[in-house]
Amino acid sequence: MPRTITIGAAQSGPVSRSETRAEVVERLLEQMREARRRDCDLVVFTECALTAFFAHWWIDDEHELEAWFEKEMPGPETKPLFDEAQRLQIGFHLGYAELATESGRKRRFNSSVLVDKHGRIIGKHRKIHLPGHADHRPHNPFQNLEKRYFRVGDLGFQTWQAFNGVVGMCICNDRRWSETYRLLALGGAELILIGYNTPDHIPEHPEMDQHVGFQHQLCMQAGAYENGCWIVAVAKAGVEEGVSQIGLTSIIAPSGQVVAESKSLEDELIVYECDLDETRAYKTLFDFQSNRKIEHYRPITSTAGPVVPIAEESPRQDTAEKL
Amino acid sequence: MPRTITIGAAQSGPVSRSETRAEVVERLLEQMREARRRDCDLVVFTECALTAFFAHWWIDDEHELEAWFEKEMPGPETKPLFDEAQRLQIGFHLGYAELATESGRKRRFNSSVLVDKHGRIIGKHRKIHLPGHADHRPHNPFQNLEKRYFRVGDLGFQTWQAFNGVVGMCICNDRRWSETYRLLALGGAELILIGYNTPDHIPEHPEMDQHVGFQHQLCMQAGAYENGCWIVAVAKAGVEEGVSQIGLTSIIAPSGQVVAESKSLEDELIVYECDLDETRAYKTLFDFQSNRKIEHYRPITSTAGPVVPIAEESPRQDTAEKL
Numbered sequence: 001m002p003r004t005i006t007i008g009a010a011q012s013g014p015v016s017r018s019e020t021r022a023e024v025v026e027r028l029l030e031q032m033r034e035a036r037r038r039d040c041d042l043v044v045f046t047e048c049a050l051t052a053f054f055a056h057w058w059i060d061d062e063h064e065l066e067a068w069f070e071k072e073m074p075g076p077e078t079k080p081l082f083d084e085a086q087r088l089q090i091g092f093h094l095g096y097a098e099l100a101t102e103s104g105r106k107r108r109f110n111s112s113v114l115v116d117k118h119g120r121i122i123g124k125h126r127k128i129h130l131p132g133h134a135d136h137r138p139h140n141p142f143q144n145l146e147k148r149y150f151r152v153g154d155l156g157f158q159t160w161q162a163f164n165g166v167v168g169m170c171i172c173n174d175r176r177w178s179e180t181y182r183l184l185a186l187g188g189a190e191l192i193l194i195g196y197n198t199p200d201h202i203p204e205h206p207e208m209d210q211h212v213g214f215q216h217q218l219c220m221q222a223g224a225y226e227n228g229c230w231i232v233a234v235a236k237a238g239v240e241e242g243v244s245q246i247g248l249t250s251i252i253a254p255s256g257q258v259v260a261e262s263k264s265l266e267d268e269l270i271v272y273e274c275d276l277d278e279t280r281a282y283k284t285l286f287d288f289q290s291n292r293k294i295e296h297y298r299p300i301t302s303t304a305g306p307v308v309p310i311a312e313e314s315p316r317q318d319t320a321e322k323l
Numbered sequence: 324m325p326r327t328i329t330i331g332a333a334q335s336g337p338v339s340r341s342e343t344r345a346e347v348v349e350r351l352l353e354q355m356r357e358a359r360r361r362d363c364d365l366v367v368f369t370e371c372a373l374t375a376f377f378a379h380w381w382i383d384d385e386h387e388l389e390a391w392f393e394k395e396m397p398g399p400e401t402k403p404l405f406d407e408a409q410r411l412q413i414g415f416h417l418g419y420a421e422l423a424t425e426s427g428r429k430r431r432f433n434s435s436v437l438v439d440k441h442g443r444i445i446g447k448h449r450k451i452h453l454p455g456h457a458d459h460r461p462h463n464p465f466q467n468l469e470k471r472y473f474r475v476g477d478l479g480f481q482t483w484q485a486f487n488g489v490v491g492m493c494i495c496n497d498r499r500w501s502e503t504y505r506l507l508a509l510g511g512a513e514l515i516l517i518g519y520n521t522p523d524h525i526p527e528h529p530e531m532d533q534h535v536g537f538q539h540q541l542c543m544q545a546g547a548y549e550n551g552c553w554i555v556a557v558a559k560a561g562v563e564e565g566v567s568q569i570g571l572t573s574i575i576a577p578s579g580q581v582v583a584e585s586k587s588l589e590d591e592l593i594v595y596e597c598d599l600d601e602t603r604a605y606k607t608l609f610d611f612q613s614n615r616k617i618e619h620y621r622p623i624t625s626t627a628g629p630v631v632p633i634a635e636e637s638p639r640q641d642t643a644e645k646l
Contacts, residue, residue, distance in 0.1 A: 128616050128619055129614055129616065130614075131614075152616060153619075156619045157619065158632075159631075159632050160632055161631075161632055161633070161634035166631055166632065176549060176609070177549070177614075177615070178501035178502075178504070178505060178545070178546075178549055179501075179505070179615075179619075179620050179623060181501070182501060182502075182623055183619070183620065183622055183623065185629060186622045186623070186626060186628075186629050186630065187622075187629065187630065187631070187632065188629045188630065188631030188632065202608075204608075205604050205608060207604070208578070208604065208608075211578050211579065211580070214579065214580075215548055215578070215579055218541070218544055218545050218548060218579050219545055219548070219549060221541055221545070222501070222541050222542055222544070222545030222546075223545075225538055225541060225542070226499060226500070226501055226542060255531070255534050255538070256534065256537065256538055256541050257534070257537075281528050281530070281531065283629075285525075285527075285528060285531075286499070288627055288628045288629060289627050289628030289629075290627075291452055291453075291454075291500075292500070292502075292627040292628070293451050293452065293475060293627075294623075294624050294625070294626070294627050296451055296476075296479045296480065296502075296506070297502050297506065297623060297624045298624055299506055299509045299510075300502060300505055300506065300509070300617070300620060300623050300624060301617050301620045301621055301623060301624045301625075302617070302624075303509060303617070304611055304612050304613075304615040304616075304617050305509075305611045305612030305615070306508060306509050306510065306511045306606075306611060306612075307509065307510065307511065308482075308484075308489055308510070308511030309481075309482050309483055309484055309489065309510065309511065310484070311484035
């Protein structure tokens, strides 16, 4: 069975606050149809693809906040995506703000789903590493209130047999944590799908602005190489409601190379034919089973924050080895 | 107290099989003196710096093998390095093959020591991630018999208060494992020292040769950024006993940028003034204590190798969310 999968990374340009879901879904459908015309098996949409990224501003009213979330997936406004995927026989990845009601309890997550070519949801991720803050920072040029609006995901990092391979997902800031890639690779991932909304300016650290694009790709390139995975990362790009976000939608090979990259800050589809068998050389080279020394890794799961060694009080003056 | 430390990364060119330790130590002393002239607080030598990298060939005789190892540190041949460091008031890092005799039992490790400006050993690492193989592969253009000649290190990834900061070490292939950087950063590391012998050709994977230099730096750049650390990585470079090794001795800032890099494949000292306080912005940004979600990281320490999900037998045709 062939193990190549042609993937369309469907970057979104800005979505305005006033744009309706129906209008946004129409943009996504257009990209899905283009992906099909270009022989894609899978089209990857971004994080919270259906609306403006509302975490950038303060919302006090619960009803106003909930209006930014999807209460079901698919719902009336997103069903056309599922129907069209089934009609076109194409899979898709969609990020969205999820309002989950389970046992009468409402919980809000930053989520993504993987949908097969039959329009069936086969996988779901809820973002684990929420960036930003929970407090009101009205004096910043913009805010990132993800810690206020979303719970930490409760599904871990799962993988699924799909598209003739093993697929995993993570969302935005998850990609800056090496644990993300390792956990997905320990689940056998050969392809990792990522959506992101990444401002090109960090209010608290303006000196970092010049590195934002580089650091965005750096984490994923290392994650791809060290874990023998393809990575497809898709932006919400451009200036949206006053917040300027990077594009750099990227398809990254298991070598760590960026093999395709967006050129614009608008809706833009980049397409690449990924050979999932290219992951094998790296997975063989690293051979986790033989080479990972988990007996030495304990602090990674036993302590969240650093434990700094205590300084010795006075240096000894001898040179003999004491260790 | 100032938190800048001027570091000399002392790349070694090839060391021939017939070169004596005294001859090699003289080369290292010359680099140490140059480092002092250029105001270095610390000079970093490479992995197994004292001899040719004997793991590249098959050795059957136990006595012949042991001759490549140091039985004490410092020993008669390496004491001049410690004496000169004390005289010059400069710290150093030295990689060496270690024959440890503890409770009458001999064990061989690929080790490194951190020595302060008083010539005192303050830290030691034994390489955890041994690359290569234990079996004889005489038909390869060269071998990498580290799995035969060395035991897996038994000291974990420790850190030490030194040079006005917190310092950690790892060796060569350790740098390709994201756990290495994370463990050192969980120990508070602000500066990570690495020596390596890295061939520019992988016998089993010639298609990877073109990426060797890129992948070498990629892992360290991501490790530096994701953990808010300076990294100083020092090569044994050039063609040694028929094996061609990369140079690319590198000093990497907490931004992930390579800020200094060797130009040759010979003995070469590159110097950079590292401000350890530059680590703070990244350590604050990532804020491990708040943001690492160790409850989701469990497989990293519970399983060495991957556990691949089972494919479902027959897809359901409905589109309702079942997750």
